[in-house]
Amino acid sequence: MxxxxxxxxxxxxxxxxxxxxxxxxxxxxxxxxxxxxxxxxxxxxxxxxxxxxxxxxxxxxxxxxxxxxxxxxxxxxxxxxxxxxxxxxxxxxxxxxxxxxxxxxxxxxxxxxxxxYLPGTTISKAPLTPQLLYETGKTAARMDKVLQEMKHPHLSILQRENFIWSLSNVILLEGYIKVLDGDPLQEVVKSIINQYKTSVIPNRSNFRKCINHGDFNDLNVLVQPDENDGYRISGILDFGDMNSGYYIHELAITIMYMMMEHPDPIEVGGPVLAGWESILPLNEVEKECLYVLVLSRFCQSLVLARYSVTLHPENAEYLMITSRKGIHILQKLWELGKEEVEKEWFQSAAQFSDRK
Incomplete structure (x- = not known):
């Protein structure tokens, strides 16, 4: 940055x-x-x-x-x-x-x-039905599972120790948080970083390691109409943020970005989670940390977009796309609290899986 x-x-x-x-x-x-x-x-x-x-x-x-x-x-x-x-x-x-x-x-x-060139439109332009969200979670999990089998002489380069967009490096945001001076959002971001320090970092040894795409967002996933009047995933773009991380990071990133495009963002987590767990069921510690990791990704997105605008004011419109919507969703998730949000996500995921 x-x-x-x-x-x-x-x-x-x-x-x-x-x-x-x-x-x-x-x-x-x-x-x-x-x-x-x-x-x-x-x-x-x-x-x-x-x-x-x-x-x-x-x-x-x-x-x-x-x-x-x-x-x-x-x-x-x-x-x-x-x-x-x-x-x-x-x-x-x-x-x-x-x-x-x-x-x-x-x-x-x-x-x-x-x-x-991959055909299709970005998922941001498609109606995010529960079925499409399920497919999105499933595709993200399949991708990370395949990447885990990959061999390459330079694989260690994906460690990317101080990579600011890695969910392993949320505390690096403290160096950028002054861009929120005077904004009430700053206190929320500080509180989330503290929760990350107390609840995620001590538990990381129980996360399963993998290689993350790292940016499975609403502009990097392409879809095309399918034969059932719905949509199927036709493309995954932009591997620029690939890094060594954990399966749970990819899931948190996927949920966060799909929330950006949904009229009722809280409903996104359940179907994405159900799709993910159809390939890679979470362990208890991963489940426990999902809420804070989703919020942490919102913080990365908001703080770093605001910082990038100070460097590239001419590109402000593109840089702030995620930021503008994200502020309201982050505040809503924070107000609802961990227990309420997790209950919605995990109950909805269980119901969705039962219907499959």
Missing amino acids: SAKRAKPNLSQSQASEMVKRLFGLTPLEMRPLPSYDDQNFCVAPVEGGEYVLKIMNSEDSKNHALMEVQTYAMSFLHQNGLPVQTALPTTSGELMTLEEIDCGDGCQKYLVRLLT
Whole structure:
């Protein structure tokens, strides 16, 4: 989370030239896609098909080994039947390439990949029926279970000790909390961080370890209509936050982001939990910590979005999407309290599973 994390800003003609030169494809159409701190273009070449040109920010581009593991993980998940993008090799056979580009303020090095395009719309645009929420929980659990089987020589790089978005590092938020000065939300966030310290950290040794996607959010999950007038999951995007964590972290992240898109957010937890437990039942300690972990993810999202706006005011609208909705949901969850929320989630999950 630093100003050095320079977001690339290529012109369309620069991006088009790059696709021709690196991948031997001639773009017929190109359109920009939204992104947090990278730059993405949807590319439709004359040769057919659709792709996403992904240009990583300059800071992440320095970590070649991490990008290599992420790209490999996508391929591994794809081979195991999950709807994930894969990288197209360059004309010289590389899955990613480091390019020196001048976006208007001097040359910087950016890692570039061309990924397959996945059809569908983001789950944020679909009606979140209990069935779709169940599928979302189930897919997140399947993904982490498959990732746990993955072997790679650089796997240890996913430890990412001070990675600010890891749910293992919630206490790092204390270094950013001053962005909430004067906001009544600051006291709520401080209280949640304290609950995290007293109830999550001492129990972590009982969580089951795994590799997390780490950002299974409402803009990173794609859906398409199915034959039953509902929706099915057609894509999982953006492996930039992958890290070594715990199964319960992925579940908490999934619940939190699905709550953002639901007219009655409290109802989300049950079906997502039922879907998750159809693949990976929780142990008692994991159940006990779920509420605080969901709230902790809200805190990460709100505090870091507010901080990012101070660095990139021009990108405020995109950065604050989650934040605006999230404040109200976090306050509601906090007011209801752990006992009330857990009762709703776990009873609803049990009823949902009984109907299956």
